[in-house]
Amino acid sequence: MLLWLTLFMSLLLTYLLINWIPLVARDTGIGSSGAVLAVAALNLGSIAGQLVIGRLADRRSPTRVTGTAFVLGAVAIAAIGLAGQSSAALLVTALVAGFLSIGAQMCTVALCSIFYETSLRATGVGWAMGIGRIGGIVGPVLGGAAIAAGMSVPALFLLTGGASLCAGAAAFAMTRATPGRKRTPSARTLELSPAE
Known part of the structure; x- marks a missing residue:
């Protein structure tokens, strides 16, 4: 459930950001070129981020590294709504x-792959990604509903930052929920085990 929550919230915030960052540019007078550059910066940052975060996660606790990135990212997301008329800040x-x-x-x-046994991994990943995709659908709809209700741009990005914070909290909770989890040996491991 914690893994599902992390994926749901993370895809919610991803699609909300991609769809509604142009709103910031429009409302602050930065213009369409600024909006395109901001979305490009978001995507370029994500490419670099996954490489760095992935490397750190390989060397340290994956859930802690991922959770920390989500929590710090919440601050950056909230700051998007405060960029004002500055293209550079956006x-x-x-x-x-x-x-x-x-x-x-x-x-x-x-x-x-850490949390599902080999025999269940394909099904587990499929379910987790499916739940995440629901978040990807909810994100843009939630953003549109919030704007239609009169929510300000800073408040919208503060709400989106809250989704990142929630994803981070779920990732940290996974660390606490599975501190010493042991895997049952896979069939391949059993085949390679020395005969007694």
């Missing part, structure tokens, strides 16, 4: 938000 905050939160989202998929 680009920097989008880049950092992409690096941390969306980079962590991409690494979250790899967490599935």
